[in-house]
Amino acid sequence: MLCALCFLFTFITRFTWPPLISVVVPALGMTMGQAGAFMSAFYLGYLITQIPAGVLADRYGARVILSLSLLIEGTATMTLSLIDSYELGFNLRILAGFGAGAVFASCSRALVEWFPPKEQGLAFGLLMAAPSGGILITNVLVPHLNQSLGWHGAFLAVGSLTFTAGVLILLLMKSNCTYNEKIGDVSEGLRLIFGNRDLMLTAATGFFLMWLQLGTATWANAYIKSLGFSISQAGQVMAWYGLGGVVAPLVSGIMSDRLDCRKPLVLAALVAVIPTTILFGQQTSFSMLCIVGLAAGFMSYIVNPQLTIMISQFAGMKWAATANGVSNFLFQLASLLSPWFIGLVIDSTGIFDYVWWILAMGPVVSILFILGVREKSVIQLGMGCKY
Template identity: 55%
Template structure:
């Protein structure tokens, strides 16, 4: 395999500032995307929407999100990440703020598309930044901490959005989240910088490295299967729990436990992989547990068990995330880490766009949530099969 020409990484203390900013980027990107699920039971009747349309709002976000993945990755590899990340958060914040003024499904749908367009640069640019600043022996820890912000956003959304809705209504909840996201985008612009002047070559070289790599493609497709269950769960848990007879507060509490498990797990899993290696097999082990745990979670009826099983569900689901991102980044090398992660996230987010819509249709057709968990459990089973032939030693550096 072609080796990266990037120089050795100089380990300096400012890498922890960079990591903090990347965590902030991820945190706010996931808060804006998951501000919607806790508000589904409130906004759907207010705007006379159907549940399939509610799911389509999440699909709309990911429609915009996947469009910018590959272009954003190329731009981050060529020109750096600072301006790209700042603009991303500002666009997300403005579009989320504007959700407070929608009066019908169509307006909300297109605003969610714009929110997704703004968020599309975050994953690839953050991965590029950590590949620049952190040496291989610290990447599990760094990526684990950053990807813990995925669940951090879910936790905060479930914890903060319901009270915002109570205090200010659903319009005030969108306004508050949007405003804070814009402020964070401005801070990102002033605090983020690059550790190196190394950039990728021409885009055709990058496409050849990324799309000609069998291991990278199979890992990306497996990531599609992981995101299928992760984002489907995060989107529909609140509505499912309300269907069981609990209130919005209790539903948000259960989702908070799911997110808390996902907050802790990537940091431990990433650190462990730095110590013992075997990122591929840690990832596969997580998928083996996730599939039956999805069905078990969906079968629970009581608040204590929904919370406990939801916590375990979050632990094993999100423990898989850092290894997926690190393997993809290292298959491409530092020179093309953003392009590789943009391309792979394109595959990932197709699941995030399709799954909420399919689940919403199943609910509309059957009037129950009986098929929801079977649909989502199929994802990790296929993901295991796709990962078996992957050789994680085929690194570009």
């Protein structure tokens, strides 16, 4: 639960921005491209720490790294309440992402320690409910914070909560392994990871899925508001989207624990999310936005725990955090590019009509990569911890 809480707060801080775009953009005189770049800035910092954090987690464990990550992220988000220019906000978003970048690999390592392979589906399902849980919570909470405290107060409140979570992780988290600084040469692990064809294909699958997920999470609020709905109503729609995304990894995790393989579940979800995304972008009524948004969130996030488990199993216990740091680095390149690119499309066309088709191309390409994965080619290394 502490891992899930830690990962959840990284998404609460990053997704505090989309509900506030319509308020902060005119206040700071920003363009939509710059608004998208604010989300991309988070992922610029996020990318920097992925691989180093994975290596450190494999050497020293997750607790201190996770705590420090949340403390940095919380401080940067609190400071966003003081910005008066795009440039300062951009730099603070990079710092917040820098703090958040260590979380995913460390949490993945902790779950591989604590749960045997046959129980990892539900454990990772709970962890991977965090991305959509962050969407759900921010779209319920942030409009109210904005209404009562203003956008400055919203950033301050979210940052303070994240900082507090970092303190709790430091005090309460335990490990199930004894770590040895001499587990092996880092280059050995990186050669194993980058040389594993199936691991790299799985990471590429995640890249193109993330193109869809982060593009939607960044721009759906602005799209809904462009239809004439309020910030609060847009938040309600995205709360339904987030709810679907919370339920999906849990269902997916339970299902996969009962199956011998995870690839068919990944394929089915990728096929289903393509028309669902396009359908969401064609809705104009509030009720249908909520209904289709729920379905789109569910279909979008079924795959997440399966990709993480597959990557962890390909790498084995010894290099689980490093492998997830590498793969998440590749995933998040899409998070860096997608919000910015979609913002440019909106600036150039003035409409959202093309956005959903561009986003839906992500899972189309993902299907091509996952088809080439041989799920049974698992490398079992360093499985030395007791479950």
